[in-house]
Amino acid sequence: MGNKALKFEIKKIDKKTGARYGIMHLPHGDVETPVFMPVGTQGTVKAMTPDEMKDMVGSHIILANTYHLFLRPGHELVREAGGLHKFMNWDRNILTDSGGFQVFSLGDLRKITEEGVEFRSHIDGTKKFISPEKSIEIQNALGSDIMMAFDECAPYGSSYDYVKKSMERTTRWAMRCKEYHKNTDTQNLFGIVQGGFFKYLRKISAEELKSLDFPGYAIGGISVGEPKEDFLEVLNYTAPLLDENKPRYLMGVGTPDYLIEAAMAGIDMCDCVLPTRLARNSAAITHFGKLNMLNAKYEHDFSTLDAECDCYTCKNYTKAYIRHLFKAKEILGARLLSIHNLRFLVSLMENVREAIKNDYLTEFKAEFYKKYGYEK
Numbered sequence: 001m002g003n004k005a006l007k008f009e010i011k012k013i014d015k016k017t018g019a020r021y022g023i024m025h026l027p028h029g030d031v032e033t034p035v036f037m038p039v040g041t042q043g044t045v046k047a048m049t050p051d052e053m054k055d056m057v058g059s060h061i062i063l064a065n066t067y068h069l070f071l072r073p074g075h076e077l078v079r080e081a082g083g084l085h086k087f088m089n090w091d092r093n094i095l096t097d098s099g100g101f102q103v104f105s106l107g108d109l110r111k112i113t114e115e116g117v118e119f120r121s122h123i124d125g126t127k128k129f130i131s132p133e134k135s136i137e138i139q140n141a142l143g144s145d146i147m148m149a150f151d152e153c154a155p156y157g158s159s160y161d162y163v164k165k166s167m168e169r170t171t172r173w174a175m176r177c178k179e180y181h182k183n184t185d186t187q188n189l190f191g192i193v194q195g196g197f198f199k200y201l202r203k204i205s206a207e208e209l210k211s212l213d214f215p216g217y218a219i220g221g222i223s224v225g226e227p228k229e230d231f232l233e234v235l236n237y238t239a240p241l242l243d244e245n246k247p248r249y250l251m252g253v254g255t256p257d258y259l260i261e262a263a264m265a266g267i268d269m270c271d272c273v274l275p276t277r278l279a280r281n282s283a284a285i286t287h288f289g290k291l292n293m294l295n296a297k298y299e300h301d302f303s304t305l306d307a308e309c310d311c312y313t314c315k316n317y318t319k320a321y322i323r324h325l326f327k328a329k330e331i332l333g334a335r336l337l338s339i340h341n342l343r344f345l346v347s348l349m350e351n352v353r354e355a356i357k358n359d360y361l362t363e364f365k366a367e368f369y370k371k372y373g374y375e376k
Helices: 050-057 066-071 075-080 084-088 100-104 132-142 160-180 199-211 228-241 256-264 274-280 312-316 319-327 331-357 361-372
Strands: 007-013 020-026 029-033 035-038 061-064 093-096 110-112 117-120 127-130 146-148 188-193 217-219 248-250 269-272 283-286 289-292
Touching (some): 007 331, 066 075, 132 160, 217 228, 228 256, 256 269
Parallel strands (some): 093 146, 248 269
Antiparallel strands (some): 110 117, 117 127
């Protein structure tokens, strides 16, 4: 399934950690892994043009959100436009999530049945319904290069019985998604391993999904508010259970430490809304930790954001100027920080790939953590 639309080559494995450097050959170009994928929730990475995403950030793959595009402008309109690539003027790869996480985060506004999920739109309160088949129909209309099976993401702290039922339903839904998905020559459907924080359930989920022979697999349901040690335990247990010859995707991860840990666990793809969200809230991610640009100490600071960063913002602007933009509520402030934060995480993974190629990822992590201010 999906062999025509995806070829994954593992070029190098780091001797100490098992981290992988690879290349995904996809319909809209090659993607080197491990990779950070910026999120363009509503068919746009917030505040960024596609050319900026290519030339300033260096992205070869971005995410779009099935739930949001289903509600607005609607998948039929996107289909009419010639698909999401054409609609948003992006000629590189797109991954669409299934809509599951957004639907399940609606809480009291949704009702789960075996058939699917009924929910009220967060925009106008109207009743909507997404089933596994509907999720695939929407993603087929969007025309993404990688699409995700519709899954249930159990909240952190859920009981064993709840997570077990949820995981079993996710497997049944994955089977329905695969059955309904017809565009296997142009779109790759990945399965999502669930099972909460119960290793036994993670193992069953991984085994059952592997038997369905998806072209790639994701780990869902972690990085949902749990302590870091719980995250690392489930990540490092689950990643080796996934097919070693196919791409492995850890969903919803974007802090520098989690990205490095993911690569060390053998993960190939990560995504998060974090860089642009932080940028809109005056925060910059740098080699020396996170900076709040509204801080008074930057008023007369005419140095660059990060002397080790090669982004457009760091080459051209000072902390004092960026602080001024935020104080004056100028849109450019959020734009410049978005460029910087996105480029920072994309280039972080470029450096991780170099470290894997040269077998010094462990040393790279130690050096990065020390500079950033993470505890070892």
